[in-house]
Amino acid sequence: MKTARPWQIALFLAPAVLIYSLFSALPLLDTLRQGFYTTNDAGVFSFVGLDNYRTILFDSDWSSAFWNAMGNNFKFFCIHMALQNPIGLLLATLFSLKGLRGARTYRTLIFLPTLLSVVIVGFIWQLIISPLWGVGEKLMTLIGLGDYFAPWLGQESTALLTLSLISVWQYVGIPMMLIYAALLAVPEEILEAAHAEGASAMRIFWQIKLPLILPTLGLVTILTFVANFNAFDLIYSVKGALAGPNYSSDLLGTFFYRTFFGYQAQIGSPTMGAAVATLMFLVILAGVGGYFYLVQRKLTRYAL
């Protein structure tokens, strides 16, 4: 590292720090602050302490909506953890196998949906499983599952699961690529040695590759967590801000949007919105904090 004149360093840093502070860091801090305030009709802010949080967490109208969204969000996250990441791991492991022909083509093709906008993906699947069009039903009949077809997006019991699966379908590419990159970084000599000792590919996977990519799996987990607890676009474009039917697909993101901008009879409130955003921030902070704590404690043991 070299020393330069302070004004030179400041000039290099200024644009990035300024834009980042002004449009990201300070708004976040200010949102945390506004959660403690309320506004009247004239738009005058007054300090109310923890009142907003009391309302959201304990007022029966609010708390049932909030906990519903929170619970749904956990289900949304669990489905991603149970499907998206294992499928991503499986695919990455398969096409990183040595000597597999067409590996690059598979990788390119399977990654494609991840590039598209969630909005587009949501609409595509909405059409495909629409009973009106009947493509989904026809396809299921083709593989003998026709009787199980139902208007999944319209039923309270299945809407959230269906939306989660759509999201899994789209984002499988992200864990896949991250894990693939980690598998590429596994030292060749270790694999060669294990191979020469007669270890099977299964054994090599479980006992060598998996422990070595554990830090990446941790990273994938926390990225999934943050993305899921921040999700909005898919639900909003397929089900609207009301996240129907009967709020069964409501996530914290759509709950935040309704609180901030209002819906139907309820008038939106920036300060209540700020309080919801603060609660989301705390959830995400807990996840990220927990992740770094674990990384510090455990995962570094396996670092290459």
Added chain:
Amino acid sequence: MPSSSRSVSTPRLSLIQRSFGPAGQLWVHVVLCLYAVIALFPIALILINSVKSRAAIFDNPMALPTVDSFSLIGFHKVLSNTNFLLYFGNSLIVTLGALLLIVLFGAMAGWALSEYRFTGNRLLTLFMAIGIMIPIRLGTVSILQLVVALNLINTRTALILVYTAQGLPLAVMILSEFIRQIPAELKDAARCDGVGEFRIFFQVILPLIRPAIATVAVFTMIPAWNDLWFPLILAPGDETRTVTLGVQQFIGQYATDWNSVLAALSLAVVPVLLMYILFSRQLIRGLTAGAVK
């Protein structure tokens, strides 16, 4: 490739064959092919049906368009009822504008943080890094007030600034990591010749970071192009609408007109598809290069 020091009598089998039997390779292909179909079929179905007549869409959705069933009516409707080309231009301006600012400002900050010793360096690095994990959306209440106060509501500038703020933290990390790997001799030689720090950065360093731009672009342009949240809140006006928002609003309005809906979706997918065909190699290299770090 493997040395031949091992026994020569047994033919070397690939790892796949050794663990799944001689047909192992086949099974791996079956699984990957199946998943590739699952990944691509929905997209193909939309593209195919977008160029068919309404009757053909419903009668036989899985059939390719024939001379009889071919119809571009959906595209006519989308292009005449919306400013689709304008939306497309808006998306391009916003994402490219943000990318330009992110690369330039991110490289400048990354250079300062990795090259110079000064008080607060680690603190500033940490401050920037927070933005990698904490989503910028959580500050929306305040961002909206700020954008209103700056009189930037319904402008592409607002979106460019927000996406720049969103992309900078990761870009600073990627670029400072990259700049750190540039051989010190290059900078020292320039310094010995009495070249100033700014010229070293702009004439020596900046041209060298080109390979890292792909990585930065992948992580900043794709989320910005696909975002619905900020266009919806900061720039919902027709003049400044991005493709993602435009398609969302259009489909909300014409939900029952299947030709239009399919055409709108195709119009949103095709440019991304073309870009992907052109740049998939760079994109995937950028993605994996960024991921290893």
